[in-house]
Amino acid sequence: MIWTSQGHIDPDIEATKKKLAEFLPPKDKHTYNFAICERETGEFIGMGGNLWRQDFFGWPEVGYMFHPSVWGKGYATEFMKGFMEMWWQLPRVEEEVEVATCSIKVDGDVEEGDVVREVMIGITDAANLASAKVLEKGGFERLEDWIVENNKGKELDRLFVFACPRPEP
Numbered sequence: 001m002i003w004t005s006q007g008h009i010d011p012d013i014e015a016t017k018k019k020l021a022e023f024l025p026p027k028d029k030h031t032y033n034f035a036i037c038e039r040e041t042g043e044f045i046g047m048g049g050n051l052w053r054q055d056f057f058g059w060p061e062v063g064y065m066f067h068p069s070v071w072g073k074g075y076a077t078e079f080m081k082g083f084m085e086m087w088w089q090l091p092r093v094e095e096e097v098e099v100a101t102c103s104i105k106v107d108g109d110v111e112e113g114d115v116v117r118e119v120m121i122g123i124t125d126a127a128n129l130a131s132a133k134v135l136e137k138g139g140f141e142r143l144e145d146w147i148v149e150n151n152k153g154k155e156l157d158r159l160f161v162f163a164c165p166r167p168e169p
Contacts, residue, residue, distance in 0.1 A: 032087065036079055045070045048079050050087065058099030061121045080138035087120065088166055102143050103163050118166040126158035140164040
């Protein structure tokens with residue numbers, strides 16, 4: 001969990017259960033998350049999905065984390081491609097939402113009140129270049145960089161913010 005905002009593993013099983021409860025019924029109506037397991041063994045190797053229906057930018061945000069023993073094996077890229085394909089196939093209704101201007105530049109010049117394509121946001125630590133590559137392979141484009149305070153013992157983190165627009169019909 002080095003790349004999560006928490007920055008470390010949970011102190012005990014009770015803390016983990018409390019966190020996971022946020023993704024289980026009835027709270028799962030606000031998230032779209034999956035346990036990720038190896039096909040051959042069924043071993044749990046990670047989790048990923050939609051963490052928030054509306055993040056800082058006004059859009060849904062994707063996230064994932066994998067056990068370090070499977071890093072570099074392509075699981076994150078496979079997950080991201082599959083997840084985004086499923087995400088865009090979910091039923092939609094047109095809705096008015098307030099979003100950050102920088103998040104809609106994937107649609108070119110727009111003005112207030114314009115209808116734009118839905119966007120999925122992905123955010124990664126700038127030092128986590130592997131995750132940035134996963135997002136890019138999943139169809140995300142880098143929007144901007146953020147400098148933020150963190151809770152990992154360092155004063156500031158640099159984050160890369162990515163966006164993936166809904167594919168044209």
